[in-house]
Amino acid sequence: xxxxxxxxxxxxxxxxxxxxxxxxxxxxxxxxxxxxxxxxxxxxxxxxxxxxxxxxxxxxxxxxxxxxxxxxxxxxxxxxxxxxxxxxxxxxxxxxxxxxxxxxxxxxxxxxxxxxxxxxxxxxxxxxxxxxxxxxxxxxxxxxxxxxxxxxxxxxxxxxxxxxxxxxxxxxxxxxxxxxxxxxxxxxxxxxxxxxxxxxxxxxxxxxxxxxxxxxxxxxxxxxxxxxxxxxxxxxxxxxxxxxxxxxxxx
Amino acid sequence: xxxxxxxxxxxxxxxxxxxxxxxxxxxxxxxxxxxxxxxxxxxxxxxxxxxxxxxxxxxxxxxxxxxxxxxxxxxxxxxxxxxxxxxxxxxxxxxxxxxxxxxxxxxxxxxxxxxxxxxxxxxxxxxxxxxxxxxxxxxxxxxxxxxxxxxxxxxxxxxxxxxxxxxxxxxxxxxxxxxxxxxxxxxxxxxxxxxxxxxxxxxxxxxxxxxxxxxxxxxxxxxxxxxxxxxxxxxxxxxxxxxxxxxxxxxxxxxxxxxxxxxxxxxxxxxxxxxxxxxxxxxxxxxxxxxxxxxxxxxxxxxxxxxxxxxxxxxxxxxxxxxxxxxxxxxxxxxxxxxxxxxxxxxxxxxx
Ligand SMILES: Nc1ncnc2c1ncn2[C@@H]1O[C@H](COP(=O)(O)OP(=O)(O)OP(=O)(O)O)[C@@H](O)[C@H]1O
Ligand SMILES: [Mg+2]
Numbered sequence: 001x002x003x004x005x006x007x008x009x010x011x012x013x014x015x016x017x018x019x020x021x022x023x024x025x026x027x028x029x030x031x032x033x034x035x036x037x038x039x040x041x042x043x044x045x046x047x048x049x050x051x052x053x054x055x056x057x058x059x060x061x062x063x064x065x066x067x068x069x070x071x072x073x074x075x076x077x078x079x080x081x082x083x084x085x086x087x088x089x090x091x092x093x094x095x096x097x098x099x100x101x102x103x104x105x106x107x108x109x110x111x112x113x114x115x116x117x118x119x120x121x122x123x124x125x126x127x128x129x130x131x132x133x134x135x136x137x138x139x140x141x142x143x144x145x146x147x148x149x150x151x152x153x154x155x156x157x158x159x160x161x162x163x164x165x166x167x168x169x170x171x172x173x174x175x176x177x178x179x180x181x182x183x184x185x186x187x188x189x190x191x192x193x194x195x196x197x198x199x200x201x202x203x204x205x206x207x208x209x210x211x212x213x214x215x216x217x218x219x220x221x222x223x224x225x226x227x228x229x230x231x232x233x234x235x236x237x238x239x240x241x242x243x244x245x246x247x248x249x250x251x
Numbered sequence: 252x253x254x255x256x257x258x259x260x261x262x263x264x265x266x267x268x269x270x271x272x273x274x275x276x277x278x279x280x281x282x283x284x285x286x287x288x289x290x291x292x293x294x295x296x297x298x299x300x301x302x303x304x305x306x307x308x309x310x311x312x313x314x315x316x317x318x319x320x321x322x323x324x325x326x327x328x329x330x331x332x333x334x335x336x337x338x339x340x341x342x343x344x345x346x347x348x349x350x351x352x353x354x355x356x357x358x359x360x361x362x363x364x365x366x367x368x369x370x371x372x373x374x375x376x377x378x379x380x381x382x383x384x385x386x387x388x389x390x391x392x393x394x395x396x397x398x399x400x401x402x403x404x405x406x407x408x409x410x411x412x413x414x415x416x417x418x419x420x421x422x423x424x425x426x427x428x429x430x431x432x433x434x435x436x437x438x439x440x441x442x443x444x445x446x447x448x449x450x451x452x453x454x455x456x457x458x459x460x461x462x463x464x465x466x467x468x469x470x471x472x473x474x475x476x477x478x479x480x481x482x483x484x485x486x487x488x489x490x491x492x493x494x495x496x497x498x499x500x501x502x503x504x505x506x507x508x509x510x511x512x513x514x515x516x517x518x519x520x521x522x523x524x525x526x527x528x529x530x531x532x533x534x535x536x537x538x539x540x541x542x543x544x545x546x547x548x549x550x551x552x553x554x555x556x557x558x559x560x561x562x563x564x565x566x567x568x569x570x571x572x573x574x575x576x577x578x579x580x581x582x583x584x585x586x587x588x589x590x591x592x593x594x595x596x597x598x599x600x601x602x603x
Binding site: 045071096099105106113129149152 | 351352353485494498500502
């Protein structure tokens with residue numbers, strides 16, 4: 001369970017995110033949706049302690065994010081940012097191997113190697129594991145980053161737009177991977193998504209953010225309605241019955 | 252039947268060969284072999300040049316008393332080169348990692364401008380006697396302390412503040428360096444030509460600037476700081492992933508950076524106070540080391556960088572001394588080559 005209590009963050013005088021009160025249940029996928037600039041990344045980076053908050057408290061599985069030692073939090077929560085650039089040339093396997101750092105401090109044991117192999121196989125990167133990241137397509141690279149955070153074996157996984165750069169097929173695959181990670185590996189996954197239909201299809205909970213506030217929280221069935229989506233996205237949205245559940249049409 | 256034959260190659264491709272899957276920085280046997288060959292070549296070159304500097308052109312017969320006495324005198328400069336190579340190579344590699352920037356040199360933080368300002372003001376205010384007063388062990392220690400102290404103030408103030416960020420810190424370092432440089436230039440204009448002449452000799456980085464009296468302080472400083480950095484290799488590896496990934500993996504990014512920058516400032520101050528400015532040596536060496544090593548792991552990079560540094564320094568001195576009879580210009584040549592590599596890298600990468 002992740003609990004945000006009265007969390008606030010101001011960027012200068014103009015932009016304020018929050019106050020936000022939110023409880024994200026354990027298990028399953030929770031999708032953060034909302035327009036550009038709504039504050040999704042800000043919330044996610046604060047939960048992942050990459051950025052401090054001005055006010056309020058965040059607890060992950062009972063651990064206060066601000067006061068728990070970072071090295072202990074690294075075994076509870078992992079976060080992947082919207083954009084990643086590394087100055088070193090790494091292979092997929094070396095990158096994924098960094099996910100073991102909280103446990104191994106850089107001295108990889110056989111158990112670590114096995115976990116790394118598992119994460120790589122899980123995201124179907126086995127054939128690419130010795131390729132350098134700059135020799136991969138954007139989508140393959142995105143999968144490598146996700147493999148790295150999965151390899152960290154944390155119960156809570158925060159992903160900022162993991163479908164960035166992915167085509168139709170790989171977006172679907174990525175969401176299936178995440179769904180499997182949630183069900184088979186028992187992870188709690190919080191993911192920022194832009195395509196509301198992906199959220200509706202794969203998420204267990206949807207959290208809608210707008211102007212720095214959480215405006216809706218509920219199951220896809222509750223969120224996927226004309227009224228709610230139109231209000232959240234400031235766009236006319238019609239929800240129709242698709243072959244696999246509700247579909248939002250907005251163009 | 253047909254299906255089975257089609258399926259088999261795909262299945263074989265998918266199940267990796269029985270080789271053990273490892274994540275080391277040198278994943279293939281080829282990469283490992285290459286690394287060890289590079290290291291071996293560098294060691295041979297380094298010992299070759301060191302031996303050459305000690306024994307080449309020694310007028311006395313090998314093994315005689317006089318031979319050893321001359322070799323001993325020359326050993327001082329070889330030792331100085333070793334210290335400078337360790338300091339500059341270790342400091343530059345670590346600094347580039349801490350700032351997440353591969354085309355940067357720690358001298359950007361104003362160590363050299365500070366050194367130049369100290370030397371210039373000594374001669375400006377006290378005349379040539381001022382420069383003489385600057386030589387000696389206590390003065391050496393004082394210079395190191397001032398450089399480390401000022402850079403710590405800068406890092407501490409800028410990184411702990413509300414707007415604490417590396418880019419701002421670097422920018423302010425450059426501005427302070429530039430300011431100190433202008434003040435020094437201004438004072439140099441007002442010097443008498445003879446004072447200026449004396450000063451110029453001190454302002455080119457040169458192994459002959461070093462005084463063996465400084466060794467009892469310089470060597471321990473260099474050893475302790477570089478060993479401390481080498482022991483942090485695994486953490487430095489994480490730092491190359493950038494601030495966010497470092498925090499995600501459970502390291503306190505700010506305190507890691509502060510520790511690294513402190514050790515870097517110790518090394519840079521030691522090297523600068525010992526031999527004077529060497530702006531591009533570290534950059535040249537770090538860039539070459541990344542090319543040579545074929546690994547991004549600091550445990551592999553550090554030895555290659557240090558050996559490369561020594562080979563470049565000792566090789567340049569050896570060639571300049573025995574081929575061109577112009578050992579005074581060694582640092583100028585190194586800076587020229589380093590500067591050219593710097594430009595080349597920037598132009599090729601097309602970005603900072
Ligand atoms: N470093 C910053 N300085 C100032 N303002 C910022 C900063 N980062 C974000 N903001 C502002 O905070 C608000 C929320 O930004 P955030 O990145 O959280 O949005 P988001 O919901 O992730 O948007 P997107 O869907 O485009 O990724 C935006 O209005 C943005 O302009
Ligand atoms: Mg965002």
